[in-house]
Amino acid sequence: MKKIALQLGCLVLLISSCSNKQNTTIPGYxxxxxxxxxxxxxxxxxxxxxxxxxxxxxxxxxxxxxxxxxxxxxxxxxxxxxxxxxxxxxxxxxxxxxxxxxxxxxxxxxxxxxxxxxxxxxxxxxxxxxxxxxxxxxxxxxxxxxxxxxxxxxxxxxxxxxxxxxxxxxxxxxxxxxxxxxxxxxxxxxxxxxxxxxxxxxxxxxxxxxxxxxxxxxxxxDIEYKAISNRTGIYAEKSMVEKAHYEFSDMENMVASAEALYGKYAWEQFDVIVLPPSFPFGGMENPRLTFATPTVIAGDKSLTSLIAHELAHSWSGNLVTNATWDDFWLNEGFTVYFEMRIMEVLYGKDRANMLARIGRQDLEEEIEGFKDTPDDTKLKLNLKGRNPDDGMNSIAYDKGYLFLRTLEETAGREKFDDFLKNYFQKHAFSTINTEKFVRFLNENLLEKHDIAFNTEEWIYKAGIPDNQAIITSNKFETVEKTIQQFVKNNAVDKTLTKDWTTQEWVHFVRNFPNDIKTEHLIMIDEAFNLTNSKNSYIAMVWYEQAINHNYHGNNVDTKIEDFLIKVGRRWYVSTIYKAFKRNDKTDVALAIYNKARSNYHSVTANTIDDLLGFK
Missing domain, CATH: 2.60.40.1730 (tricorn interacting facor f3 domain)
Known part of the structure; x- marks a missing residue:
């Protein structure tokens, strides 16, 4: 008995020693x-x-x-x-x-x-x-x-x-x-x-x-600074400062709205620098100084949801960060959700729902693209041996958002907002993986309020669960009726589009009938001059449709080439190059890419290299 007791005592001392060591050295990574x-x-x-x-x-x-x-x-x-x-x-x-x-x-x-x-x-x-x-x-x-x-x-x-x-x-x-x-x-x-x-x-x-x-x-x-408020402002080249200052003049209101939702902004200053057009992303949420593409400067503040998105990263991503790139959805899904809430506060629910509806369409297209690799449609990924850029797509952003929106609708907005505010406060300046988040979700929302939810299916299974939130937009329904009317009547009524937002125009262009005739594309282009649109988002979706439907009017081929040479935003250029490839025009794409590639950042060039098989 004494021998056993001695052995147990040694074991206890060993466990205690190991425990003390763990508590006094580097925390586990x-x-x-x-x-x-x-x-x-x-x-x-x-x-x-x-x-x-x-x-x-x-x-x-x-x-x-x-x-x-x-x-x-x-x-x-x-x-x-x-x-x-x-x-x-x-x-x-x-x-x-x-x-x-x-x-x-x-x-x-x-x-x-x-x-x-x-x-x-x-x-x-x-x-x-x-x-x-x-x-x-x-x-x-x-x-x-x-x-x-x-x-x-x-x-x-x-x-x-x-x-x-x-x-x-x-x-x-x-x-x-x-x-x-x-x-x-x-x-x-x-x-x-x-x-x-x-x-x-x-x-x-x-x-x-x-x-x-x-x-x-x-x-x-060679950049200059112009303040918007005492904690927000714009850096840009001299010719861009005034345009950027006007476009992003709501930044202080965005920060105040975000703080009202989920707690104090933790980084003192929120500035934006507008970079040259080769910047590969719409924006990058670098703390205190968001990097932004000039393609969001449309002249009417219609693309500033991107700034709301990068601001939201000040909480989800910068304050609470994904521990690994397999958990990237924790950065982006939360940020898209937060972005939509900021946009709803500032510009109304219709605007937020239109943005969310476009994201839902992007998600559907992404899922179709992954039909041969369905595991890539899971929120929690396994990117071992792969470039983490492979996980930076609509699954993380828009499926992540849809998961959180479905949670909000299930729990109720008040409970969900309390949960999110608590989440940001409890994990501030730390990193988190998916498993830790699930535990926190269960303990602080679902079990706390006796809510049944299929969390495991959303995170660890492919595709979209059946209990997804349904995102609707009355304005988009009107847009779809307008398309049908233009095609049926062989005529354009400009009064129907007079007050359209960028999101309505994007939905209009992206939802042309598959069998739309060239004469209808000519009619629409003549009426609205989409080939020469100064709004880069509208131009991008129009160029995609021109390629899809073999439209060559209004010198659109030259405009597409100019766009691809000038703009380096990966989402925009990859959308257009994919359209070329999808329509058996890879030779055209490669001819343009040979001229454009030197203008692209490596992030964009690597993606297009893989897409087109460029060597």
Missing amino acids: IEEPHSFSKPNEAVITHLDLDINVDFDKEIIQGKASYSIKNNKASQIILDSKFLTIESVQADGKDTSFSLSDFDEQLGNALKIDINKDTKHITVFYKTSQETEALQWLKPQQTADKTHPFLFTQGQAILTRTWIPIQDSPQIRITYNAKVQVPSDLMAVMSAENPKVKTPDGHYYFKMAQPISPYLIALAVG
Whole structure:
């Protein structure tokens, strides 16, 4: 008995020791397939970046210094891709390092030798011509055509191509930066930013709140700032400032509306920089400074839901972040839901429902595209061995939104709003995976209010469950009747379209009958001059239909080519290239792409390369 008691006592002491160790060292990180880092052994906590931006050589060169939390490790691993690592220091002294074999998706593991007491590391490095996050633009590729421009795009795993870093979304760090640029240019980052140029081209930045590495962002160009309110404003090239300021003049109202819904804005400043048209996304939610495409400047504020979307990311994505890219829907589904709520407050339920209805149509098209790979229609993905960009589609955005809207309609808006506000507060400045979210949902909404809901089916099964919320729009029903009337009467009545929003026009164009005749397309184009639309969204869907229906009137072929050469927004150009491919016109697409590709950021180019089989 004494022997057994002694053994039990030792076991208790061992368990206690293990428990104490777990509580006094690095908290557990989830193993994920898109980073070489092993943060449970040693993890970065703060970055001091000191770099020079060289437009002549088109490289960034300098050093990245990190404070680290060290679990008595002999090595810390960073992610690096297409970087030249010149030397490394640990606590101020040179140390040895090595790079693993190159992986096409992930790059190299940068393995740095440290000791159990190491608290700081510094990596001296420079970028290369292959660096995927950076796009260097010649003056002629900018709006003002007088100075070069540089911007970064880190999502999903591209920050490692311009900074050696532990490039996983579950790792959150603060950062300071010193950036040297040519004296006639201004640098801005996802941090506290200058409002005017410095005389010597030296800029200093501070991000006091911990963020995931994909949100570290830099832009350099001949830009100016114009405030909208004391916490919102616009950066843009000189010729774009006034247009952007007018287009985004509701930004302060958006922030106030968002705060009224789900709690205080946590980042002090919400600014937007309008980038050159090669920017690959509509917007990127870099904290304090959203990066935006000029394609949303329509002159009538009709495309500003994109700004509401990026603002919503200040809560879902930046404040509460997906732990891995398999959980990307937690960033985007929540953000689309929040976006729709902001739009409803500012512009009414009709506008919000039209946006949601378009998203529902996008989702249907996406699901059809995944008919041979239905697992890709699940919210929770398995992207091991794949580029996380593969999960950045309408499933995460629009199925995620539909799941949350269905939850809201099931629980009731008041209960659901209380749940979401609690969710953001409880998980602020942390990361979360799908399984943890499901537990929180069960405990704080479903079980709490005795609500039955098919959560597992929505998240872990392919397709759309039968209990989905039905999104309707009376305005869209009117649009559909208008199409039928134009075709039936062989005539256009412009009074029926007089007060249409962009969303109504998009629905109009996207819902032409499959057998619409060329004469009807000519009639519609002559009436509304859609081929020459200044609204990029309307132009994009019209060009898709022109390709689908073999329409060549009004010099539309030239306009399509010009659009694809000028615009680098991935969604827009991929929609048009897909239309070419779908209609057996890949040769036409490739001829245009050969002219356009050099204007695209790598994010867009990689997608179109795969789509068209370009080599």
